[in-house]
Amino acid sequence: MAPPTEIEDPAVTNFRRYLRIKTVQPNPDYDGAMEFLQEMAEDLGLPFKIIEVAPKRPVFIMTLEGEDPSLPSVMLNSHTDVVPVDIDKWCVDPFSAEKKENGDIYARGSQDMKCVGIQYIEAIRRLMKKEKMLRTIHLTFMPDEEIGGVLGMKLFVETEEFKKMNLGFALDEGLANPTEHFTVFYGERSPWWLKIHCSGNPGHGSRFIENTAAEKYRKIINIFLAYRDEQEKRLKANKGLTLGDVTSVNLTMVEVSQENPFYYFFGFFDKYLLCRWYL
Numbered sequence: 001m002a003p004p005t006e007i008e009d010p011a012v013t014n015f016r017r018y019l020r021i022k023t024v025q026p027n028p029d030y031d032g033a034m035e036f037l038q039e040m041a042e043d044l045g046l047p048f049k050i051i052e053v054a055p056k057r058p059v060f061i062m063t064l065e066g067e068d069p070s071l072p073s074v075m076l077n078s079h080t081d082v083v084p085v086d087i088d089k090w091c092v093d094p095f096s097a098e099k100k101e102n103g104d105i106y107a108r109g110s111q112d113m114k115c116v117g118i119q120y121i122e123a124i125r126r127l128m129k130k131e132k133m134l135r136t137i138h139l140t141f142m143p144d145e146e147i148g149g150v151l152g153m154k155l156f157v158e159t160e161e162f163k164k165m166n167l168g169f170a171l172d173e174g175l176a177n178p179t180e181h182f183t184v185f186y187g188e189r190s191p192w193w194l195k196i197h198c199s200g201n202p203g204h205g206s207r208f209i210e211n212t213a214a215e216k217y218r219k220i221i222n223i224f225l226a227y228r229d230e231q232e233k234r235l236k237a238n239k240g241l242t243l244g245d246v247t248s249v250n251l252t253m254v255e256v257s258q259e260n261p262f263y264y265f266f267g268f269f270d271k272y273l274l275c276r277w278y279l
Helices: 010-019 030-044 114-128 160-164 213-237
Strands: 048-054 057-064 073-079 137-142 167-171 191-200 248-258 269-278
Touching: 010 030, 010 114, 030 048, 030 057, 030 114, 057 114, 073 114, 114 137, 191 213, 213 248
Parallel strands: 073 137, 073 167
Antiparallel strands: 048 057, 057 137, 191 269, 248 269
């Protein structure tokens, strides 16, 4: 007699189905994702909405109503899109959701972050088998987190639909863990973006030009880095401190431009410095 066929957990099956939908930027299969999520909502018996906050940028919402809908609700947020793939660096088809003998599943989006989307759905499935929740829970799926969320979450929070959700608490994505542990993160820090514009005199590379953009840029970045070193030393010197007790500074982009090449010797060189502070 042939050995019995292994019965896969429905949650794993749904996860693999979700992974096979090619929601890869820059041309995600949003239609496929919406059809899948609609099927999940209907299977749970939950009402759902698809809101196109921008052309071809659908936001999917399914809702489990609580006993007291007047209370601030809970949002479990994830995103449907995934980053592009370099197929030559993959040992399997990145959209096959291949499962190895040990249970590991390989696919683009398996960590960022279709796994979390399915975990939310399965958590709701289990909660529905117990007593009714006091607060309403919304599962939201954003379309373009991987490219900044400018036409997704940014526009969604400005809609009446978002305001009606009356949110009091939200969970989003964190960092993948290579072990069997789940790491919980919470937003204890506030980001502050600085864009600094340094203009200066241009000139021939053989001369010592005065008042250059690079000189100003160097002075500013040295001040930032000195402060960064000070904060890092403070953190390492006191074991009682966490990242939430210090300020981190990181340079994220430097852009050099020239106002007009025709006026090279009469115009300015510009340097833009983009820094991110976490307070």
